[in-house]
Amino acid sequence: MSEATSYTIEEVAGLLKVSKLTVYDLIKKGLIPAYRVGRQMRVDEEDLKQYKANMRTTAKTPVKETSDMSGRQEPEQRQSVIISGQDVSMDLLSKQLEQKIQAAPLRKYSGSLNSLIEMYRGACDIVSLHLYDGETGQYNIPYVKRILTGEPFVLFHVVLRQAGLYVKKGNPLNIQGFKDLNRKDVRIVNREKGSGARVLLDEQLGSLGMKPFEVAGYNDIVTDHLSAASQVSSGKADAGVGAQHAAHMAGTDFIPIIREQYDIVVLKQNRELVQSVKDILHSEEFRSQLSQLAGYDTKMTGRLLYET
The missing domain is CATH 3.40.190.10 (Periplasmic binding protein-like II)
Structure with missing residues (x-):
């Protein structure tokens, strides 16, 4: 009988393309089973596959549309908040947001442009961006304006980074x-x-x-x-x-x-979420956590850059 494959925390983080901090958090919440071998924690391959399957099922749950009195189709409000972005700052935001909304936000790790397109399709609530526009020399705003046409949103600054x-x-x-x-x-x-x-x-x-x-x-x-x-x-x-x-x-x-300018866009259809994100970005705790990361400049963290 062959021995089941298992992974270290570092290997799990690499496979999921997240930070080790996120993996430890998932284990703490019981979303990924883990066990200790000596001083090292391990995750079995089958348990990791099951976690990914569970997340895939959640992510593919369709967003239903409802009609208002005029017959106009509008997306039905989701119960969970979905944050998309690959930077560790989004993991930090997710942890603090969980305390405010009393629910664990779902994390997606798509790139900036793909995440923005997913937001337009109704699959994300918060998206992080670092998209350089060669024509204007600006970051993010040109892309958000083009893609989120007709969607009410706010754009907040998170960090400047090299x-x-x-x-x-x-x-x-x-x-x-x-x-x-x-x-x-x-x-x-x-x-x-x-x-x-x-x-x-x-x-x-x-x-x-x-x-x-x-x-x-x-x-x-x-x-x-x-x-x-x-x-x-x-x-x-x-x-x-x-x-x-x-x-x-x-x-x-x-x-x-x-x-480069690393920002987040939040849809305004959930005003409580917008306020919660704003409060977190302006908190000393969040700024302190960001300042510990190499190459991160937090002097403008929380600044409102654009609002429809």
């Missing part, structure tokens, strides 16, 4: 910026379509007159910052695009290119 390139320790290839990514001796690891890092890369390549096919590794895809940095650290790639905090975690050097 975005740039992960390179190997010591930067042996002397990579200085996006202009070096089409060199014959440089291979990158890319992010998935719809992620903020992918949008930034494509915008920068376009501004430099570079084509994706000229960049080796452009079609080698990972789905989060830490995985991109880890690919570089392990030598599987020479460079990757992402946020500074993952460079520290993966043990790579980091070349800052741009200070």
Whole structure:
């Protein structure tokens, strides 16, 4: 009889593309069964599969539509709050929001653009964004205006953080910026379509007159910052695009290119939710937690950037 496969907390975090903090929280809530072997906690493969199946069932529950007296179709209010975004700040927001609304928010870990589209389709209540618009030089607002047409929303600032390139320790290839990514001796690891890092890369390549096919590794895809940095650290790639905090975690050097704006958009149909999010963003506790993360600037955290 073969022994069942089990995972460490670090491995579970990697498979789910979340932080270890989130995994510990899921275990604490009883959503993922775990057990201890010596000083190490383990999760069986079957239990992890069951958790993912449960979340998949929840996420695919259709949003019903109801008609008002005029016959206009409106989405029926969901009982749970769904937060989409890959940054650890959204895990922190989720934990604090749980205390305010007395229910555990559901977390999705889609990229910025994909999350925004899901919000338009009624599948998310809070979405985090770091989408650079090359035409205006702005972050997020141009995308939100285009995609959430006709939807009432507010856009709050969360943090400013450095975005740039992960390179190997010591930067042996002397990579200085996006202009070096089409060199014959440089291979990158890319992010998935719809992620903020992918949008930034494509915008920068376009501004430099570079084509994706000229960049080796452009079609080698990972789905989060830490995985991109880890690919570089392990030598599987020479460079990757992402946020500074993952460079520290993966043990790579980091070349800052741009200070990116990390914001969240909240639909106004739930005004109590909007107020709760606003209160959390302005709290000293939340700012203190963010300030402990490498490369995060909280001086504008909570600022209202746009409101329909």
